[in-house]
Amino acid sequence: MISKSSENTVATTHALGFPRIGARRELKRALDAYWRGEIDQDTLRRTGVELRSRHWALQAEAGLDLVPVGDFSYYDHVLDTSALLGVIPERFGREVGEDGIDLDRYFRMARGRAPRGEDVTACEMTKWFDTNYHYIVPELAHDQRFTLHARGLEAQLDEAHAKGLRSKPVLIGPLTYLWLSKVRDEPFDKLTLLERLLPIYAELLHRLAGRGIEWVQMDEPILVCDLDAAWQAAFKAAYQQLAAQHHPRLLLTTYFGGLGANLEWALQLPVGGVHVDLVRAPEQLSEILPRLTEEKVLSAGVIDGRNIWRTDLEAWLEPLGRAQEQLGERLWLAPSCSLLHVPVDLAGETRLDDELKNWLAFGVQKLEEVALLGRALREGRASIAQALEANRAALAARRESSRIHNAAVQQRLRAVSPTMSRRASPYSQRAPLQRARLKLPLLPTTTIGSFPQTQAIRAARRDYRAGRLERAAYEQRMRAEIEHTIKTQEALGLDMLVHGEPERNDMVEYFGELLEGFASTQQGWVQSFGSRCVKPPIIYGDVRRAGPMTVEWIRYAQSLTERPVKGMLTGPVTILQWSFVRDDQPRAATCQQIALALRGEVGDLEAAGIRAIQVDEPALREGLPLRGSERPAYLDWAVRAFRLATAGVRDETQIHSHMCYSEFNDIIQAIAELDADVITIEAARSDMELLAAFAEFEYPNEIGPGVYDIHSPRVPSVAEMAQQLEKAAEVITRQQLWANPDCGLKTRAWEESKPALANMIAAAQELRARIGG
Numbered sequence: 001m002i003s004k005s006s007e008n009t010v011a012t013t014h015a016l017g018f019p020r021i022g023a024r025r026e027l028k029r030a031l032d033a034y035w036r037g038e039i040d041q042d043t044l045r046r047t048g049v050e051l052r053s054r055h056w057a058l059q060a061e062a063g064l065d066l067v068p069v070g071d072f073s074y075y076d077h078v079l080d081t082s083a084l085l086g087v088i089p090e091r092f093g094r095e096v097g098e099d100g101i102d103l104d105r106y107f108r109m110a111r112g113r114a115p116r117g118e119d120v121t122a123c124e125m126t127k128w129f130d131t132n133y134h135y136i137v138p139e140l141a142h143d144q145r146f147t148l149h150a151r152g153l154e155a156q157l158d159e160a161h162a163k164g165l166r167s168k169p170v171l172i173g174p175l176t177y178l179w180l181s182k183v184r185d186e187p188f189d190k191l192t193l194l195e196r197l198l199p200i201y202a203e204l205l206h207r208l209a210g211r212g213i214e215w216v217q218m219d220e221p222i223l224v225c226d227l228d229a230a231w232q233a234a235f236k237a238a239y240q241q242l243a244a245q246h247h248p249r250l251l252l253t254t255y256f257g258g259l260g261a262n263l264e265w266a267l268q269l270p271v272g273g274v275h276v277d278l279v280r281a282p283e284q285l286s287e288i289l290p291r292l293t294e295e296k297v298l299s300a301g302v303i304d305g306r307n308i309w310r311t312d313l314e315a316w317l318e319p320l321g322r323a324q325e326q327l328g329e330r331l332w333l334a335p336s337c338s339l340l341h342v343p344v345d346l347a348g349e350t351r352l353d354d355e356l357k358n359w360l361a362f363g364v365q366k367l368e369e370v371a372l373l374g375r376a377l378r379e380g381r382a383s384i385a386q387a388l389e390a391n392r393a394a395l396a397a398r399r400e401s402s403r404i405h406n407a408a409v410q411q412r413l414r415a416v417s418p419t420m421s422r423r424a425s426p427y428s429q430r431a432p433l434q435r436a437r438l439k440l441p442l443l444p445t446t447t448i449g450s451f452p453q454t455q456a457i458r459a460a461r462r463d464y465r466a467g468r469l470e471r472a473a474y475e476q477r478m479r480a481e482i483e484h485t486i487k488t489q490e491a492l493g494l495d496m497l498v499h500g501e502p503e504r505n506d507m508v509e510y511f512g513e514l515l516e517g518f519a520s521t522q523q524g525w526v527q528s529f530g531s532r533c534v535k536p537p538i539i540y541g542d543v544r545r546a547g548p549m550t551v552e553w554i555r556y557a558q559s560l561t562e563r564p565v566k567g568m569l570t571g572p573v574t575i576l577q578w579s580f581v582r583d584d585q586p587r588a589a590t591c592q593q594i595a596l597a598l599r600g601e602v603g604d605l606e607a608a609g610i611r612a613i614q615v616d617e618p619a620l621r622e623g624l625p626l627r628g629s630e631r632p633a634y635l636d637w638a639v640r641a642f643r644l645a646t647a648g649v650r651d652e653t654q655i656h657s658h659m660c661y662s663e664f665n666d667i668i669q670a671i672a673e674l675d676a677d678v679i680t681i682e683a684a685r686s687d688m689e690l691l692a693a694f695a696e697f698e699y700p701n702e703i704g705p706g707v708y709d710i711h712s713p714r715v716p717s718v719a720e721m722a723q724q725l726e727k728a729a730e731v732i733t734r735q736q737l738w739a740n741p742d743c744g745l746k747t748r749a750w751e752e753s754k755p756a757l758a759n760m761i762a763a764a765q766e767l768r769a770r771i772g773g
């Protein structure tokens, strides 16, 4: 049990953070209800208090020694840090009171809208390192002022204190905060703001010391990235400055990789301890042990916070025992990173078969694993003998299970040859054949795939799953939705149509439910951003397509119109990236298996007469390793997987791909190597800046730079989108250019989508008239 005393326990155990969404997505439901005006702020806050209390209790019951405070958030922890530091862009109002910003202003920063107050352009959202979690990007002005608003954090510390818990506040460190920020207006060096930022951190630490806090978890995950000399120097200066005053001890916390070239100097920083990710970079342990100075603790991140497999506890006992011999009570134990990235509790899974369930550990089970290892270090391995035996048996059962290996898949993999990843002819020969077959106008208009996922569609799916709706009736409703979507697109005047994806709960989960080697969960939700969650499937074995997955829906859609309808698939890299992946073979091998399965689907779509097939890869950039040195190998296998999935088609079949949610400049070469005939790519939010990179690179194939941001409910005007297209036409040739939104329309309403698309088509027509065609 966690106690308030600071007695010297051997092997202090802790978690870096716990999922805040709730085992039943209680926070999501409360947020959505608050935004719809159905509950008031007090009710929303009560949900927050309740979830924090429950999550701390889970950690305490598991037997962990320190609880994180500040890991909870109503939307995003980076946005919370901005609120804490008074980083509020002017368009959200200037004055910030002692208590910081009110919840409605906070939500406007996140999503542009709150129950009270005028709509404003929201802050940008982007990927949190190499995860599928999105954070709200802080906006910094060159004359940025920082002010401390710690009441919210202090109130949470009071909550934990009242429960008799030993608290460890969690903060994003000053360097990582600056790294994740974007600069407003004119470009400037973000590091120039450090001298203004540090006094705020110092003030906060001082206040925490006044509350008797012993340890603060200072998250600096950028230490696993490549840092140039300026950032290294800034780290040293910043932590020297913070160390100069009396405050709680700092646990410099890193995750998502190893310290690599930063290891030597990072270990010299004047902090109380270092947390390292030994799951992703186990070699760090032996590098750190001889270098760790006597005043520092080492928090060993040994339980995988990014995946859902049971930990091999036995395998950790020996290295941890060695570390303990040297460090004694200076060795701490924790998951590798915050548990934000895994579902809450395996106990919620009532339909997963027992065999598979026995291989898994979600958030709650991971807390138990940390506690077990801690106990073994404190009391000897015999004290956990029974748990060790169960763990050993579960791992052996997984290794030996006949469900993992599939001889037919292995045989197909052996037959893969390099020619299978090459289209029969180069793009220059394919393009005229496709043009002749598709008969599209110059500047063709299209959409990215999904149309609004209405409440009615979701309710039908829920009823079908619950057995309240027969399969035939469910399919009939989906066909009716497809018909409506096709007719709407025809009426609007789009050139290349889509079926709208109504039958898909999610672009990855849908395929996970159909492919062999995958398992789906009922409650395995993980926060993606704000109240939005995803349920990543679990890839546990060799991947095989049991039969066509999309062909009937697309064939039906195509039967309703003369215009071409795009086949719509999620690509191998994105399926891999947005699933929990098996850890008994390299990611590249699993990706190749998925690619082979998709290749079969692409072939079946083509055989069904589908003239264009889109294979989405929005996660291609997200999967890019954080270290530059690891990137070429990743891009090599990722591109090969895409090509293996798509290159089997005839020249006249047009392959599309789509990418979003990322900065693409640094992977343009790889995008070109995909050799998709058309790529539709997010560009509106960056004002078409991306295209300059394509132009410079002389990208040869066709491009549809998104002309409007689908994240906003705002309907852009014809003029606005015509201007975007014009900008695009200045840098890429008119034959290359398509007009489309930034991404799918699933999160939008029909009332927003129809006028926006009508304006987009009008903008394309205007430009066509101007540039000819």
Ligand SMILES: CN1c2c(nc(N)[nH]c2=O)NC[C@@H]1CNc1ccc(C(=O)N[C@@H](CCC(=O)N[C@@H](CCC(=O)N[C@@H](CCC(=O)O)C(=O)O)C(=O)O)C(=O)O)cc1
Binding pocket: 132, 453, 455, 458, 459, 461, 462, 504, 505, 506, 507, 508, 509, 528, 531, 532, 533, 534, 535, 578, 618, 661, 747
């Ligand atoms: C493109 N994006 C995606 C990412 N990752 C994915 N795996 N998938 C993506 O599409 N990463 C990057 C971005 C992130 N963007 C989003 C956007 C939207 C959502 C989202 O809306 N998520 C939904 C859950 C989607 C889903 O599975 N829906 C199910 C219904 C599940 C459900 O909530 N059921 C309710 C009842 C429903 C009802 O009454 O209407 C219940 O169980 O009680 C489905 O459609 O069948 C969300 O609600 O958070 C995520 C990421």
Ligand SMILES: N[C@@H](CCS)C(=O)O
Binding pocket: 448, 449, 450, 507, 568, 616, 618, 658, 660, 743, 744, 745, 746
């Ligand atoms: N085809 C998908 C891609 C999302 S990234 C959609 O339109 O929703």
Ligand SMILES: [Zn+2]
Binding pocket: 448, 618, 658, 659, 660, 661, 742, 743, 744
């Ligand atoms: Zn997209």
